[in-house]
Amino acid sequence: MPEPESNPWSRSRAAGVCSLLSACLLLPVLVAWGAKPGREGMYRTLPVNMGPYVAIERQIYQEQGDIDVLFLGDSFLWQAVDIPRVRDALTGDLGRPARVFSFSTNWAGLDRQYVLLRDLLARRRVGMVVLDLPAPDIPMEDKPHNLSYYWLRMGDDPELFRGLSSKDRATVYSVMVLGAPRFLLARLRSSPIDPKQADPALLSLVENRLGYLGAPFQEEPVRESPGTVIRFSPKSQGDFRFTGPALGPLQRHFAVLIAGLLGRYGVRGVILHVPRYSERHGTMVDERECWPKALDGRLELMGIPPARLFQGLSEDQIQHHFYNEHFNANGKRLFTQFLLPALRTLHAETPPESLPLAGNPADVGLP
Amino acid sequence: MPRTLVIVIILFPLWVHLARVLLPRVPKAGVLALGSLAGLFLLTSAAFQPLTGSRASAQHLAEACLVAYLGLAVVHWGLLRRWAQRGGWRTLASFLFPILVLVLVKYLPLAGLFMSRAGFKGGAGTDLLLGISYMAFRLSYLTLEVRNGTVPPPGIVAYLAFAFFLPTLSVGPINTYANHCTPGEGRSGAFGHALRVLLGAVKYLFLAVLVNQLTYTGLFLDGHPHAWVDLPIAMASYYVYLYLNFSGYCDMAIGTAGLVGIRCAENFDNPFAARNVKEFWNRWHITLSTYMRDVVFSPLSKWLVRRVGATRANHATAACIMVVFLIVGVWHGVGWNFLLFGLAHGLAVVANHYYTLFLKKRLGRERFLAYGKNPLVRWIAVGSTFAYISASLFLFANDIPSMRSIFALLR
Numbered sequence: 001m002p003e004p005e006s007n008p009w010s011r012s013r014a015a016g017v018c019s020l021l022s023a024c025l026l027l028p029v030l031v032a033w034g035a036k037p038g039r040e041g042m043y044r045t046l047p048v049n050m051g052p053y054v055a056i057e058r059q060i061y062q063e064q065g066d067i068d069v070l071f072l073g074d075s076f077l078w079q080a081v082d083i084p085r086v087r088d089a090l091t092g093d094l095g096r097p098a099r100v101f102s103f104s105t106n107w108a109g110l111d112r113q114y115v116l117l118r119d120l121l122a123r124r125r126v127g128m129v130v131l132d133l134p135a136p137d138i139p140m141e142d143k144p145h146n147l148s149y150y151w152l153r154m155g156d157d158p159e160l161f162r163g164l165s166s167k168d169r170a171t172v173y174s175v176m177v178l179g180a181p182r183f184l185l186a187r188l189r190s191s192p193i194d195p196k197q198a199d200p201a202l203l204s205l206v207e208n209r210l211g212y213l214g215a216p217f218q219e220e221p222v223r224e225s226p227g228t229v230i231r232f233s234p235k236s237q238g239d240f241r242f243t244g245p246a247l248g249p250l251q252r253h254f255a256v257l258i259a260g261l262l263g264r265y266g267v268r269g270v271i272l273h274v275p276r277y278s279e280r281h282g283t284m285v286d287e288r289e290c291w292p293k294a295l296d297g298r299l300e301l302m303g304i305p306p307a308r309l310f311q312g313l314s315e316d317q318i319q320h321h322f323y324n325e326h327f328n329a330n331g332k333r334l335f336t337q338f339l340l341p342a343l344r345t346l347h348a349e350t351p352p353e354s355l356p357l358a359g360n361p362a363d364v365g366l367p
Numbered sequence: 368m369p370r371t372l373v374i375v376i377i378l379f380p381l382w383v384h385l386a387r388v389l390l391p392r393v394p395k396a397g398v399l400a401l402g403s404l405a406g407l408f409l410l411t412s413a414a415f416q417p418l419t420g421s422r423a424s425a426q427h428l429a430e431a432c433l434v435a436y437l438g439l440a441v442v443h444w445g446l447l448r449r450w451a452q453r454g455g456w457r458t459l460a461s462f463l464f465p466i467l468v469l470v471l472v473k474y475l476p477l478a479g480l481f482m483s484r485a486g487f488k489g490g491a492g493t494d495l496l497l498g499i500s501y502m503a504f505r506l507s508y509l510t511l512e513v514r515n516g517t518v519p520p521p522g523i524v525a526y527l528a529f530a531f532f533l534p535t536l537s538v539g540p541i542n543t544y545a546n547h548c549t550p551g552e553g554r555s556g557a558f559g560h561a562l563r564v565l566l567g568a569v570k571y572l573f574l575a576v577l578v579n580q581l582t583y584t585g586l587f588l589d590g591h592p593h594a595w596v597d598l599p600i601a602m603a604s605y606y607v608y609l610y611l612n613f614s615g616y617c618d619m620a621i622g623t624a625g626l627v628g629i630r631c632a633e634n635f636d637n638p639f640a641a642r643n644v645k646e647f648w649n650r651w652h653i654t655l656s657t658y659m660r661d662v663v664f665s666p667l668s669k670w671l672v673r674r675v676g677a678t679r680a681n682h683a684t685a686a687c688i689m690v691v692f693l694i695v696g697v698w699h700g701v702g703w704n705f706l707l708f709g710l711a712h713g714l715a716v717v718a719n720h721y722y723t724l725f726l727k728k729r730l731g732r733e734r735f736l737a738y739g740k741n742p743l744v745r746w747i748a749v750g751s752t753f754a755y756i757s758a759s760l761f762l763f764a765n766d767i768p769s770m771r772s773i774f775a776l777l778r
Contacts, residue, residue, distance in 0.1 A: 017566050024577055048590030149580075181580045185600065192592045192778045 051105025109145025142248020567618025
């Protein structure tokens with residue numbers, strides 16, 4: 001082989017790389033000032049296996065009319081609630097087709113909940129939003145959602161950076177840098193993805209018929225008279241335990257933004273604790289913080305101690321309700337049974353000024 | 368894993384300098400060998416950890432791999448010392464031993480077997496012997512260097528320091544032992560080397576990740592329909608991404624090697640300026656091209672020209688080019704797509720070979736040189752080479768199922 005060349009790394013080449021680096025770091029500014037398309041079209045390009053984002057975009061930008069209840073969380077909430085069942089129950093209560101959707105998808109990160117809610121509330125009225133927040137024993141880095149570069153964009157929202165530390169501002173900005181090439185490309189050509197083709201049923205149907213950790217699925221019989229999830233109040237606070245750790249500053253920032261958004265639009269917000277397999281014997285509802293207090297009383301909290309949810313079931317039967325830490329179809333059915341009474345009560349109590357108007361014209365694909 | 372790789376490589380010079388101060392009696396080769404083996408252990412453990420779910424299990428598996436790796440290296444060292452200079456089949460055995468190990472590790476399902484014997488599911492694609500592709504070529508070339516008398520046969524410590532040299536272990540460049548032994552610039556070049564490590568990290572960790580947003584994985588394989596225009600965008604982006612990723616890593620490796628006083632061959636020379644695929648390979652992964660030229664092309668073409676006669680030398684050269692590029696293709700990975708990638712590049716170089724012969728014959732020497740200097744011809748050549756390389760990397764980046772899904776998504 002030939003002798004190695006002398007180091008070809010010249011100062012001019014270093015200057016070139018530094019210039020390129022600076023240009024890349026300024027891409028979010030370029031996107032914000034010169035090449036920013038509307039936010040419509042942003043969610044539809046998210047990978048299909050990450051959640052029904054095309055159907056979500058359709059609901060945000062193309063459908064009209066008010067929404068009665070929106071479930072907006074991570075995969076735990078996504079797998080835990082039987083949306084058609086909730087819709088049927090509320091339809092019976094309201095005497096008109098209830099509009100109930102889930103915008104829950106994979107991975108945690110409250111920035112996702114915030115931007116989806118912000119974009120939705122700017123166009124449609126929502127009666128009640130049910131959220132879940134990261135459980136105390138799930139190790140969670142204080143960083144944005146894994147896919148935040150698809151939706152965090154410079155210039156869209158002045159609230160995004162307000163009150164953040166320099167480190168967290170840099171984190172959010174770096175996410176915007178990563179997303180900039182995609183936004184620039186979106187400006188140059190249109191995507192053939194048509195949200196009108198998205199099946200609205202995608203927002204409700206997650207029929208997860210998997211057994212625990214690869215075991216065959218075993219259908220569990222329906223229990224006749226279950227209890228109900230408990231709403232946090234001075235009377236029921238003995239069923240709740242707030243163990244920490246507190247949310248990191250970045251996630252807390254988005255939790256506060258969500259609470260503010262709900263307050264501004266007069267939407268009832270409820271944080272729902274979703275039990276996981278590892279806490280199946282828990283006798284209390286464990287959350288990181290007392291959310292009603294931590295978020296200035298703008299959100300309610302409800303949950304059920306897992307031991308009470310699975311009361312009377314053997315260890316094997318309990319396992320049949322999960323496919324890993326998440327609920328499967330058995331778990332979803334059981335948990336929804338417990339959730340419905342409290343949810344119906346909450347919905348009935350929702351102040352009339354925040355209730356959606358009845359008889360909305362566009363209910364495409366809904367029963 | 369990439370983050371661990373970068374951290375381990377950047378910490379390597381610190382270890383070497385610290386050890387040289389604290390352990391003055393240990394020779395430099397010993398310090399390099401120890402640091403490299405420790406780094407290899409950390410990298411292998413990091414690769415196993417997601418599969419085992421526990422650090423202790425990952426470390427046990429990494430220990431087993433390290434022992435096997437060391438054992439194979441010591442066997443080769445023995446062959447090298449005893450047989451490399453004796454000629455005939457003995458030299459050939461010493462030359463082929465690392466390549467045989469590479470072929471066995473790459474083409475037999477050893478990783479899956481190893482993991483299932485250890486009681487874990489999956490892991491069929493795990494690198495049991497991290498960096499074996501590059502090490503096999505470095506060590507086989509070492510046999511030729513020793514046989515040709517370019518370097519003396521190394522002692523075991525020097526051999527291990529060269530074979531497992533951490534900065535170039537996993538992604539190259541394929542350095543020669545002669546380079547490895549040539550004294551570096553010492554402290555005078557330290558700033559330049561450190562700057563190169565930094566800028567390599569910027570290319571590898573930032574710019575490549577940014578461009579990757581528009582490649583096949585970042586743009587295409589999301590399950591959605593895509594416009595046809597997305598395909599050339601993904602192709603060009605992948606070429607740029609691969610350059611930033613690979614050359615960024617090589618910058619870090621060469622800079623780190625320089626910081627510990629080891630000279631390392633360059634691997635890139637502005638490949639985007641190449642005006643044909645032959646020139647591309649003189650600018651891209653240069654150490655691989657040089658290895659293939661010295662080890663396969665030159666001896667094979669000499670042998671073939673002797674067999675078929677000088678009048679058919681041009682056709683013999685073309686046949687040798689195809690052989691070289693088919694080997695280059697399968698060296699890059701297991702799968703038909705890699706063979707097709709090698710075929711595509713071989714055909715392009717052969718086409719260039721015949722086109723050059725045709726032009727020389729048609730235009731004559733003076734006009735051929737003038738043709739080469741024509742700026743319009745140059746820009747067209749550079750542009751079409753960029754397009755061809757981008758398109759051919761489609762075969763490199765995607766296995767057959769991914770290619771099918773990409774075409775199924777086009778609208």
